[in-house]
Amino acid sequence: MVRMDTVINGTRFDREVEPNVLLFDFLRDEVGLTGTNRSCDVQVCGSCTVLVDGLPVSSCTFLACEADGSVVETIEGIRDSDFYKRAESAFVSHAAVQCGFCTPGFVMTLKAIVQDGGGADEAQLRRSLSGNLCRCTGYRSILDAAAEIVGEQ
Amino acid sequence: MTSTTRIEREPSVRAVGSSFPRVDAVAKINGSADYVGDLEFAGMLHGKVLRSDIGHGRIREIDTETAERMPGVVAVLTGKDLRDIDPYFGHAIRDRPIVAIDAVRFVGEPVAAVAAETEAQAEAALLAITVEYTDLPIVANLDAALASNAALIHEGPIRPGFAHGLGSLPERDGNVCYRYGFDRGDIDDAASQADIVVEEDYEFPAVYQYSMETHAVIAHHDGGEINMWANCQHPFLVRAEIAALFGFPVDRVRIVVPFLGGGFGSKSYTKMEPIAVALSRKAGRAVRIVNRVDESMVTTRRHNMKCRMRTMATSEGKLLGRKVELWLDTGAYADNGPRVTATAADAAAGPYRWPSVDVQAHCVYTNTGPAGSYRAFGATHLQWIGESQIDEVARQANIDRLEFRRRNLLRPGEEVRPGGRPLDADLIGDVEKAAAAIGWGRERIANRGLGFSVGLLAAGAHPVSTAAVRMDADGGVIVLVGSTEMGQGTRTVMAQIAAEVLGIDPAGVTVHGTDTRFTPYDRSTGASRSTTVAGRAVELAAREVLDALLETAASFFGGVDRDELEASNGQIWYRDESAGYADLVAERFGFVGGELRGHGEVKPHDGGGSYAEGPVFWEVCIAGAEIEVDRDTGIVRVLQTSSVADVGRAINPQLIERQDEGGALQGIGNALFEEMIHTEDGVLLNDTLLDYRIPITEDLPEKMTCIIVENEDGPGPFGAKGCGEGVLAALPAAIVNALADAGVPMTELPLTPERVWRQIQEIEQKELERRP
Ligand code: FES
Ligand code: FES
Numbered sequence: 013m014v015r016m017d018t019v020i021n022g023t024r025f026d027r028e029v030e031p032n033v034l035l036f037d038f039l040r041d042e043v044g045l046t047g048t049n050r051s052c053d054v055q056v057c058g059s060c061t062v063l064v065d066g067l068p069v070s071s072c073t074f075l076a077c078e079a080d081g082s083v084v085e086t087i088e089g090i091r092d093s094d095f096y097k098r099a100e101s102a103f104v105s106h107a108a109v110q111c112g113f114c115t116p117g118f119v120m121t122l123k124a125i126v127q128d129g130g131g132a133d134e135a136q137l138r139r140s141l142s143g144n145l146c147r148c149t150g151y152r153s154i155l156d157a158a159a160e161i162v163g164e165q
Numbered sequence: 166m167t168s169t170t171r172i173e174r175e176p177s178v179r180a181v182g183s184s185f186p187r188v189d190a191v192a193k194i195n196g197s198a199d200y201v202g203d204l205e206f207a208g209m210l211h212g213k214v215l216r217s218d219i220g221h222g223r224i225r226e227i228d229t230e231t232a233e234r235m236p237g238v239v240a241v242l243t244g245k246d247l248r249d250i251d252p253y254f255g256h257a258i259r260d261r262p263i264v265a266i267d268a269v270r271f272v273g274e275p276v277a278a279v280a281a282e283t284e285a286q287a288e289a290a291l292l293a294i295t296v297e298y299t300d301l302p303i304v305a306n307l308d309a310a311l312a313s314n315a316a317l318i319h320e321g322p323i324r325p326g327f328a329h330g331l332g333s334l335p336e337r338d339g340n341v342c343y344r345y346g347f348d349r350g351d352i353d354d355a356a357s358q359a360d361i362v363v364e365e366d367y368e369f370p371a372v373y374q375y376s377m378e379t380h381a382v383i384a385h386h387d388g389g390e391i392n393m394w395a396n397c398q399h400p401f402l403v404r405a406e407i408a409a410l411f412g413f414p415v416d417r418v419r420i421v422v423p424f425l426g427g428g429f430g431s432k433s434y435t436k437m438e439p440i441a442v443a444l445s446r447k448a449g450r451a452v453r454i455v456n457r458v459d460e461s462m463v464t465t466r467r468h469n470m471k472c473r474m475r476t477m478a479t480s481e482g483k484l485l486g487r488k489v490e491l492w493l494d495t496g497a498y499a500d501n502g503p504r505v506t507a508t509a510a511d512a513a514a515g516p517y518r519w520p521s522v523d524v525q526a527h528c529v530y531t532n533t534g535p536a537g538s539y540r541a542f543g544a545t546h547l548q549w550i551g552e553s554q555i556d557e558v559a560r561q562a563n564i565d566r567l568e569f570r571r572r573n574l575l576r577p578g579e580e581v582r583p584g585g586r587p588l589d590a591d592l593i594g595d596v597e598k599a600a601a602a603i604g605w606g607r608e609r610i611a612n613r614g615l616g617f618s619v620g621l622l623a624a625g626a627h628p629v630s631t632a633a634v635r636m637d638a639d640g641g642v643i644v645l646v647g648s649t650e651m652g653q654g655t656r657t658v659m660a661q662i663a664a665e666v667l668g669i670d671p672a673g674v675t676v677h678g679t680d681t682r683f684t685p686y687d688r689s690t691g692a693s694r695s696t697t698v699a700g701r702a703v704e705l706a707a708r709e710v711l712d713a714l715l716e717t718a719a720s721f722f723g724g725v726d727r728d729e730l731e732a733s734n735g736q737i738w739y740r741d742e743s744a745g746y747a748d749l750v751a752e753r754f755g756f757v758g759g760e761l762r763g764h765g766e767v768k769p770h771d772g773g774g775s776y777a778e779g780p781v782f783w784e785v786c787i788a789g790a791e792i793e794v795d796r797d798t799g800i801v802r803v804l805q806t807s808s809v810a811d812v813g814r815a816i817n818p819q820l821i822e823r824q825d826e827g828g829a830l831q832g833i834g835n836a837l838f839e840e841m842i843h844t845e846d847g848v849l850l851n852d853t854l855l856d857y858r859i860p861i862t863e864d865l866p867e868k869m870t871c872i873i874v875e876n877e878d879g880p881g882p883f884g885a886k887g888c889g890e891g892v893l894a895a896l897p898a899a900i901v902n903a904l905a906d907a908g909v910p911m912t913e914l915p916l917t918p919e920r921v922w923r924q925i926q927e928i929e930q931k932e933l934e935r936r937p
Binding site: 091 | 184186187189190191192193194196197198202375376377379424425426427428429457458652653654819820823826827828829831853854855859860861862863865869
């Protein structure tokens, strides 16, 4: 067992965890956060994206104990933020959500892009969102929503 | 009760025809929407499946003793536990055991399953199970399976499934489990008259649907009832199959369907449900199984195919005949293969006037993962082949490809197939729009090509749907309908349909997921049928509620004639007076409370024959594409696309555009790079998303045009008909034709750089040889 002292969505978790527990499973099984989704398991799809100290990581391939001493944010933790409200209204108005399985991952990646002061032009957005897969939308509406969200900052 | 505050008679927007925001958007964006894997029940166990690591073999022995004693393990299931039931399922052919009984037929076939307190414990126990096999010869591709001395993957006669819908099934012939064909006219006559003959062999790859959410199910068999939470597209068909397998009456089997994280056909019919129920039956507790991606990739896929096609025409470009032979690889179990085969055959001729056609289609077992439905099946397989031959005929006859379509495409009312629904769409008008959108007729640009394609998909499946609409005492409306929300937006569309009939805002309508205990029967969610067929049932149910409101209002306004009443903006209007719905419900029951309830049903003999003839409607498959090819590397880029959504009436235009955008990107993936690669031993080499690549943001064309056509010619509510699949059949064909237009005709998909580069080399070589 290893120590994990982590702030998750504003609440401190000071625990002993098995060293092989993934952050994704810790969030689900220990904290009860199910908004983050798992699909590919190999850091390709981005549906499991959470922020660790503000940086987007794939929680499917990130050990829980690696988050020791860090601040973790998931979709549940940002629901009240101004950023989230902007993101939600852009995703709704562009109908950039279909099955929704990928959506929280996109929102978390966009939060990191906004924090980073990333550019809102199409080429930049295509590049910075290329680590998030979506099988339903064909991306056009997501990129349009993203341009609005990132452009408004 | 007559309103004192002034209420506008006309609503600010109409429910049908406006891009009403998705009713499920917020829950999905903020992560609160539940998928099966998010659900937990007290005492629930976690199931994991041990899968065969060989492609074909007899099981000599399975040793589960050590596994059974591992920490947390509650039950280990093998074929031996199924001796008291008939453990074979399959809606088309009943060929598939819940877990392997005495043989394994593909790498990945379930051999045993473990239920344990945690997923990690179940996984650990799998490693402690040992299986001894006797190897059998592996036939892991079409050539091997069709060889005259090929090992048989299944023996004995075909057992028809309960819902194949294909008349009577022919006898198995070697590894061919189903055949379908037709011919009309004299194909030999065509051959003797033809000046132009285009004939080639073609190959189409196995493809993975990749709904981002994998197959997942929670099952609880408690001896008296079976309760399930499953991400299945067709809960009512799964219910019937589970009831039959486990010997229960249908009313003792319940399936609840939360949101699906994508379907695209991959969650149609029965998949992981039987093994979860069998495991729960043994464990005596609820069990949840959530596949990993590599497991879902061997649960279902799209059929790979070989095809030989010949198109014959006169030198003036008059079409004389088409002959098609095709073989679809359905893997080790039939799944939906027979239906895919029939639909592929129906799509083979294409929507032209043929003096003669001869189509013979075969569905073939191989030792690979089972293949089933994927969006626009059959049509996607055949349209790129048929349309590339039409382009070639036009080229040889020296006729513009669009003009060629104008002369030869079927017109509305003409027969598509003998005895079936005649053509119900304006194909020529549609294809002209798709071609115009990509700049048809403009000057040629080096290394670029333009292409389009036209096809039809038999849509609607079996038109059996029922629905209920309920108005509560406060005027709120609940729609109970069995359509599965898998991303397409069906809950939003159903809310709009009910709202339009009742003259209310769609925001006042709630649509839940299916719970078979309460939700009226709906055959399935697929074949673009929900808006058309289930939507019609919702419309009819809402009309019954409206009838009750009008009846009460007529007496409320002093016995006036019902024809003088109108429902609008949440009120029933009589001249300039109006009454709200809550007030009318109270008036009807004379007390606080009560509810109005309407029922709607759609049957094959409804709708002036349109539902009876089959198909319910012809889904138009039309798209255009402009590509650029790099002759040095073989890389093909799709610069722009166009697609036509011929929807009769657009209930929600924005959702239709989104369907076409999503379908277009899947089409680009199918055309350019998606391909499952199996070894000769039947091992799937690219079973992760690292190796199986799907389109990403950077694959998006610069321009995509979705053209919505509304001719109000559909059999659904308000003249609507379904959409969302056509583009997947049409776009790969448009891309292939655009590449041929750039000088690189292809007969094999996907159009990988290597394949395209080799073809360019071959063409250049031949040109060199031809020069003096
Ligand atoms: S599940 Fe983590 S990146 Fe796909
Ligand atoms: S909305 Fe379904 S995967 Fe993106």
